[in-house]
Amino acid sequence: MRVRDVRAYPHRVTAQLFSLEALGWDDSWRELASAYDGCGDPGRIVRVDRGLFGVATREGLVRASLGGAVLDALAKDAGAAPCTGDWCVVREWCDGPVTVEAVLPRRTAVTRAEAGGTSRGQVLAANIDVAAVVVALHPEPRLARVERLLAIAWASGARPMVVLTKADLVMDADLIAEDVRVVAPGVEVICCSTVSRRGIERLGAMSGEGRTIGLLGASGHGKSSLVNALAGAEVLAVERIRADGKGRHTSVRRELVLTPGGGSVIDTPGLRGVGLQQAETGLSSAFPDIVALAQQCHFADCGHEDEPRCAVLEAVGEGRLAVRRLDSWRALRREAASMGTRSAARRRRALGKRPRRLATRQRETRRGVGR
Ligand SMILES: Nc1nc2c(ncn2[C@@H]2O[C@H](COP(=O)(O)OP(=O)(O)OP(=O)(O)O)[C@@H](O)[C@H]2O)c(=O)[nH]1
Ligand SMILES: [Mg+2]
Ligand SMILES: [Zn+2]
Structure with missing residues (x-):
């Protein structure tokens, strides 16, 4: 592969060639990227800095901004913002700039x-x-x-x-x-x-x-x-x-x-408050001991608070489960539940907008008719 003169390409940060394989490139990424054949070259985002993305490609590290399709996706869903570790397709335009044209679906x-x-x-x-x-x-x-x-x-x-x-x-x-x-x-x-x-x-x-x-x-x-x-x-x-x-x-x-x-x-930057997201899966994997005990509880929907014949509380009583651990689980579960409620409320608000506008229009129409 040709190493091009960095000075001729101001958006090209280094001409160091990256082995995409060392970055984790494999057949299944290749297959995902093949949907964008002709749109640009594959690369992995190695740095995110105020709207600019450092992308490691086979031909060096480039500094890219977001292309139109990614910006469109971002307007609909903030979670679509590319982040460090994402595999993407970058396009180098003939007049110099580089854009991220697509972000491949994340594995993790x-x-x-x-x-x-x-x-x-x-x-x-x-x-x-x-x-x-x-x-x-x-x-x-x-x-x-x-x-x-x-x-x-x-x-x-x-x-x-x-x-x-x-x-x-x-x-x-x-x-x-x-x-x-x-x-x-x-x-x-x-x-x-x-x-x-x-x-x-x-x-x-x-x-x-x-x-x-x-x-x-x-x-x-x-x-x-x-x-x-x-x-x-x-x-x-x-x-x-x-x-x-x-x-x-x-x-x-x-x-x-x-x-x-x-x-x-x-x-990653230090996390001060780390809220839980998609917490249900994470929580049950992090607390397999409580999940296993819960299967023995008398009530299938036991909350392990004060229910009769609760296997979790019994384990705490017999010293088989630390009460501190149950407290942690309760606190994290409460937090996850309130997160879930909040996202549900947001979804309702987002959905609620249209009917409300429609209702206003209907009122205005009715008023117009009455006049
Ligand atoms: N004694 C000792 N000090 C360490 C060790 N690792 C890190 N430190 C010190 O701990 C402090 C914080 O280290 P950083 O690596 O900056 O911590 P960080 O997690 O990156 O912090 P943020 O970037 O703020 O999220 C520094 O003063 C380090 O020198 C270690 O193994 N032993
Ligand atoms: Mg640090
Ligand atoms: Zn229980």
Whole structure:
């Protein structure tokens, strides 16, 4: 393949050739993209920055804006906004600009409820193979946070895992990991440190050959540091000074970075409030213990509050299920239910508009007739 002169193409950020295979390109993506033959070349979005999209294509990294068809889709559904990790078709126009002409359907997506309490989802990372929940070992992790993030990780459709960071700061990393394992049934939990490099190789092995790890977690827990450790270079900014001890958000962009193992990793900005979206699936996967117990409850629609012959409450009473875990499940379920109600209300409002206008018109017509 020809390497073209970057200077001649201002929208071309680098002439570094990307192997699309390392980015996860395979036969089924090829087939999906074939619907757009003649519209442009395939590429993967590696960065989203204020309406501009960095797209890795076989011929280099290009900076693209959105094409007409994608803008149209976006006007109808905000969830159609391309995000880091999306596979797309980009077109290079002869006068220079590059546009994203189509976004291929996502295999997996990490979605969170939008800030401000709306029930609309915001996609944080697309087409990841592993959804890694990143939580620092110091200060000691809050188990409810792990459970909440795991529900989101499960809902993404990717394989969830937990990465406990900053292992160098605690003496009892393995003991804390044991506690975390209890709230993460069926999920691999590993301890890492970017200082001692513990666990980095193991994590790196998960982003081998075309596989993508997505990192999600609150600000300051070491996501960008992990990306740098995995990439073997300082590719992302990491917060150095923490004057007030509270921490501000260092990463504001979502970036996909290639790893030496032949795969990639997506860093997401720290999540402050992480609302649940598509929560029902995520919730039942994150709490298989409660789901299994619930099957033994006397009432099929048991809410495990104060119902008679409730197997979940019995398990709590006998110490087989931690009451803290049931509390977490209740809180997340309430939240998911209110999200569901809110999106239903929005749907009703959207549907309600037309009949209301129609009714007004009918009133006006009637008034006109009466006059
Ligand atoms: N001791 C120790 N410090 C770490 C480790 N990993 C990260 N840190 C420190 O933790 C702080 C936050 O790390 P970041 O990588 O910026 O965290 P982040 O999750 O990307 O944060 P946001 O970008 O705000 O979401 C920095 O001061 C890092 O140097 C580690 O393994 N050990
Ligand atoms: Mg960061
Ligand atoms: Zn019950």
